[in-house]
Amino acid sequence: MAGWVERRGENSWRLNVPGGTGPDGKRKVYRKTVEATSKRQAEKLLAEFAAEVQKGLYVEPSKLTLAEFAERWLKDYGEANLAPKTLFRYRQLLASRILPALGHLKLEQIKPLHLLEFYANLQEAGIRTDGRPGGLSEQTILHHHRLISAMLQDAVEWQIIPFNPASRVKPPKVPKKEVACYDEWQVAALLQALEGEESKYRVMVTMALFTGLRRGELLGLEWKHVNLDDGTLEVRQAAQYLPGMGNFVKAPKTKGSVRKLSLPPFLVMLLRQYRKEQLEARLKVGDRWQDSDRFFTTWDGRPMSSNTVSNWFGKFLKRHGLPPLPFHGLRHTAATMLINQGLQAKNISSRLGHSTISITMDLYGHYLRSADKEAADRLEQAYQHMKNGSKKGQA
Numbered sequence: 001m002a003g004w005v006e007r008r009g010e011n012s013w014r015l016n017v018p019g020g021t022g023p024d025g026k027r028k029v030y031r032k033t034v035e036a037t038s039k040r041q042a043e044k045l046l047a048e049f050a051a052e053v054q055k056g057l058y059v060e061p062s063k064l065t066l067a068e069f070a071e072r073w074l075k076d077y078g079e080a081n082l083a084p085k086t087l088f089r090y091r092q093l094l095a096s097r098i099l100p101a102l103g104h105l106k107l108e109q110i111k112p113l114h115l116l117e118f119y120a121n122l123q124e125a126g127i128r129t130d131g132r133p134g135g136l137s138e139q140t141i142l143h144h145h146r147l148i149s150a151m152l153q154d155a156v157e158w159q160i161i162p163f164n165p166a167s168r169v170k171p172p173k174v175p176k177k178e179v180a181c182y183d184e185w186q187v188a189a190l191l192q193a194l195e196g197e198e199s200k201y202r203v204m205v206t207m208a209l210f211t212g213l214r215r216g217e218l219l220g221l222e223w224k225h226v227n228l229d230d231g232t233l234e235v236r237q238a239a240q241y242l243p244g245m246g247n248f249v250k251a252p253k254t255k256g257s258v259r260k261l262s263l264p265p266f267l268v269m270l271l272r273q274y275r276k277e278q279l280e281a282r283l284k285v286g287d288r289w290q291d292s293d294r295f296f297t298t299w300d301g302r303p304m305s306s307n308t309v310s311n312w313f314g315k316f317l318k319r320h321g322l323p324p325l326p327f328h329g330l331r332h333t334a335a336t337m338l339i340n341q342g343l344q345a346k347n348i349s350s351r352l353g354h355s356t357i358s359i360t361m362d363l364y365g366h367y368l369r370s371a372d373k374e375a376a377d378r379l380e381q382a383y384q385h386m387k388n389g390s391k392k393g394q395a
Helices: 039-055 066-081 084-102 112-122 138-157 184-194 199-211 215-219 265-288 306-319 329-340 345-352 357-394
Strands: 004-007 012-021 027-035 232-235 238-242 246-250 259-262
Touching: 004 039, 012 039, 027 039, 066 084, 066 138, 084 112, 084 138, 084 238, 112 138, 184 199, 184 329, 199 215, 199 265, 199 306, 199 329, 215 238, 215 306, 238 306, 259 345, 329 345, 329 357, 345 357
Parallel strands: none
Antiparallel strands: 004 012, 012 027, 232 259, 238 246
16 A cells, blocks of 8 residues: 555544655655544545545645735736726735635635635624625625635645635625616606706717717727718727826727617617717817717816716706616616517617526516516407307307
8 A cells, every 4th residue: 555644643544645855855745634533444545545636636825825825826827808997896805805805714724614704794783884884785795705616616626725715605695685767757747857968978878878889889989980971879988087097998898898889860860960069169279188989078178987877867866756766777678678579588688788598687687577477468369350250250
């Protein structure tokens, strides 16, 4: 048998398996401490351990703490592969709660119980930093879990630890909520309220309603992306803002987000008028105009910030007595309007730029089912009408 066992305590044994020579030329021995009630049982564990070493399946315990590994993971993986906003959010989650609670633990020391206790702590009152009562929401705790799991899974694939403890933990279940959107009467009131607003906001909200573009996609639009003669618009980039980075553009959210949309004629006319107004405003500003081809800018041509849009929209709704709605709710409203017009889910998914149709079904399944039920009711009405008409003809 390859290797030998050494008693370390009453029921503790150290397994030793030779594994060739190390970089210094000395014989390398893999060691592992196990619990066993007898030498025979320890030797059985030794045989299993030797097989792991021989097959290259054994991963030596790492001395890296979670905090040390997280720093390396962000540098070696995160900075090269994550979107700037995602990377910024991950740094926040790590610095605010994950590392203060778990950062001191060595990777191989982290057990599922540690994570369960951490998630339970996130649900306790007083954990929030915004002063609101209660603990963190299930969705926020899920974000913590996904980050921890992603890092530990990479540690497994990089052969730093043998398994991912987060894979053995079930995070809090996130209750499913219906998306926030307006109905047709609220949309009509919204459009009427827009009549007295500044043209760039009027155009932005109208475009969000009738194209379904995300806020970042709207703010990233440039005039070279639209063909008013053909009545089409291409989504090629999205604008974002992050502290320390300012305003910048990036590739759209997913591959499916790069898309070409047909615009309704009324929207083409609105854009023609808006373009004319923007050019006139640019001439008035003269040399102070920043070199920008964006749809939506500040008075001197600089790209608008996403915070500016959200702040204006909330105040606008309140000023006109309209129900509260996040700006992203306009995108959801666009989707429900398409559903109510009978457009198939596949086409809606393509227009919204979802990576898969399953995302569309998950978000708008309730509205799709309601529209399908209405279609069935109309078919029933048509059948009864034809049936009654046939009886009258026979009479």
